[in-house]
Amino acid sequence: MQRNVLHVVSVSFSLPYFVGEQFLYFKKNNSEYNFFVACSPSENLTKLSNSLEFKKIPLIINRSISPIQDIKSIFKLRKIILENKIDVVIGHTPKGGMIAMIASYLARIQNRVYFRHGIMFETSTGFKRFLLKNIERITGSLANKVVCVSNEIKLISEKEKLNSKTKNIILGRGTCNGVDCYGKYNRNNKEQLFSDLRKKNGINEKDFVIGYVGRLVKDKGINDLIEAWELIIKKYSNVKLLLVGPFEDRDKVNDLVHNKIIEYDSIIHTDYVEDTSNYYYIMDAFILPSYREGFPTVVLEASSMELPILTTRATGCSESIIENVTGIFFDIEKNKIADAISSIIENPIHAKKMGIKGREFVISNFEQKEIWDIIEKEILTA
Incomplete structure (x- = not known):
């Protein structure tokens, strides 16, 4: 059965770290997978879409707070999700994750996953800290699963009540993608x-x-x-x-x-x-x-x-x-x-x-x- 998977990231430069060559690996083992990436447009996104074999979806995702643009991106992404019959939506980083989880929730996608790569508000103070923490809470509340990339991220998520404890998962001992120990990093x-x-x-x-x-x-x-x-x-x-x-x-x-x-x-x-x-x-x-x-x-x-x-x-x-x-x-x-x-x-x-x-x-x-x-x-x- 065909399975359409959408990853949402703010900038394409993070893709080699967040997903690496996993699209190629999954497609090799199961030809039914189709992978999509929604990301701010760039030449690098086009290059990666060819080498990693995913369908690129140019979508403006500002890393800074941009309420009007964020709302536009959310509704555009919802439309993209429905048109492409997406089964799984995976959001990365606070901004990409927030837009991904809101759009997929509005599109009534059942499998909504947020990768919590870090805690941005950890080194922030005042209103910025308040804002960043509540973005994490919105994103975590709308996700069905939250992948915490380390045990400490999981502990902070629970302490700060960023989402229900039952949603948090860790991949093995931690990490978001692992390391190519026998090829690239040998x-x-x-x-x-x-x-x-x-x-x-x-x-x-x-x-x-x-x-x-x-x-x-x-x-x-x-x-x-x-x-x-x-x-x-x-x-x-x-x-x-x-x-x-x-x-x-x-x-x-x-x-x-x-x-x-x-x-x-x-x-x-x-x-x-x-x-x-x-x-x-x-x-x-x-x-x-x-x-x-x-x-x-x-x-x-x-x-x-x-x-x-x-x-x-x-x-x-x-x-x-x-x-x-x-x-x-x-x-x-x-x-x-x-x-x-x-x-x-x-x-x-x-x-x-x-x-x-x-x-x-x-x-x-x-x-x-x-x-x-x-x-x-x-x-x-x-």
């Missing part, structure tokens, strides 16, 4: 890239590379990381900080930090990279100094590439490593961050062991095909 598959990519980015043979992948924003701790990095370059000569990701206007880093990232010889900034997987191979350790996460996929990817992890105890991050086995926790303060980086630089044998253990940890708990099988059982056919 160190053994990327050896030929090592020398060329290091040379292209001005990394010397003796350089120790601390890497980061993600948006360069305050919530990710980038301001704090650069302050810590200034302590590191006073202490060590052959070190590089590799930042893979774009600056953003929302929650942007301060101007001083922005300029230091551009100007410092010891900092390599790639800007936006379509496929970040190759860059893990030229790192010696991975750092995520985040203030909040849902469940950091980048940490799992780095661990799968046998990198020791440095991260915080923020929501989500605390579940992404095993302390002192696959990585190290630190408090978000420049001296604490610098101490964690120093401990990795000065203990290379232990760091290598953590990387090996990290890959074992990810394979055992987050291998993507096992997560996809749970998604099919719990969401697509339930």
Whole structure:
């Protein structure tokens, strides 16, 4: 029996993290699936629709609060759902989730699923916090199922009464999509890239590379990381900080930090990279100094590439490593961050062991095909 599944996201750049190649996997195993993605229009959406084999539905979804446009998008999406005889609607992120759940509720779709990738109001205050929390409550109340990407997200959802406890589910140990441990994030598959990519980015043979992948924003701790990095370059000569990701206007880093990232010889900034997987191979350790996460996929990817992890105890991050086995926790303060980086630089044998253990940890708990099988059982056919 044909089954039409619609995913709703705000921006197409999140699709590789939220769904990856699962559409291809499901269609290979069951030719009756048809996948649709409603998303703000872009060239990248068109490109992904061809490579991942889904029908694109251009729909303006503003990430900021836009009441008039949001209402237009809700009713347009309701019409799209009915015209395409959608069976399952899956919403991602607060805005995409809210529009998806309201539209699918109005269209009387029985299988309405919201992926709670994080808690945005965690680092907000005042009216903004009130607004974001109530958006989560509206979305959660209209969903039939809420996928919490970590146990901590589930606990916060219950504590803040964002929806009925009975709706909350977790995929395995946590995550939204898992990691391709044997293909894309397998160190053994990327050896030929090592020398060329290091040379292209001005990394010397003796350089120790601390890497980061993600948006360069305050919530990710980038301001704090650069302050810590200034302590590191006073202490060590052959070190590089590799930042893979774009600056953003929302929650942007301060101007001083922005300029230091551009100007410092010891900092390599790639800007936006379509496929970040190759860059893990030229790192010696991975750092995520985040203030909040849902469940950091980048940490799992780095661990799968046998990198020791440095991260915080923020929501989500605390579940992404095993302390002192696959990585190290630190408090978000420049001296604490610098101490964690120093401990990795000065203990290379232990760091290598953590990387090996990290890959074992990810394979055992987050291998993507096992997560996809749970998604099919719990969401697509339930």
